[in-house]
Amino acid sequence: MSKMSLKIKIPFSCGVEYKGRMYLSALDRNELFQYDWKNNKMQYIASFEKEDDKEYLYRTAVLYQNEAWFIPNQADNIAIVNLDTYEIQYIPLQYNWINDVVLLKCASAGIYREHYLYVVPYDIDALSLINMQTNTFCPY
DSSP states (O other): OOOOOOOOOOOEEEEEEETTEEEEEESSSSEEEEEETTTTEEEEEEEOTTSOSOSOOEEEEEEETTEEEEEESSOSEEEEEETTTOOEEEEEOOOOBSOOSSOOOEEEEEEETTTEEEEEESSBSOOEEEETTTTEEEEO
16 A cells, blocks of 8 residues: 655745744644755644634744744734744733724734834734843833
8 A cells, every 4th residue: 555645735924944944824724833944844833722713813923032923913912932842922912903994913023122022003002012031011
């Protein structure tokens, strides 16, 4: 008997590279995957358990030390994945909707002054600045 290999096409929304591997958030499911460049292998890592299973949970991701910070698009929390242990922490977004015509949470995000994450909202009342060393959240 020959071995059959199962192939599934999974679109991804965002990810980071760490130690020769990509860590990717699936676009149409609530899952995190790892792609190993060297071995050309993809594997399931974990589900984002604090989020509902819906499309396009995360808009972008940034790497900070050994952590991937996944920034919400439809998700309610920033997901922080320790890439050595795969433990996931969550930071809830703190906001009030200004206009609920578009249900996207964040327009963009990035790292500021080496350890601050800024999150620019979309139809939300507060710009967020997070100290990535302490995980403290400061809405503006």
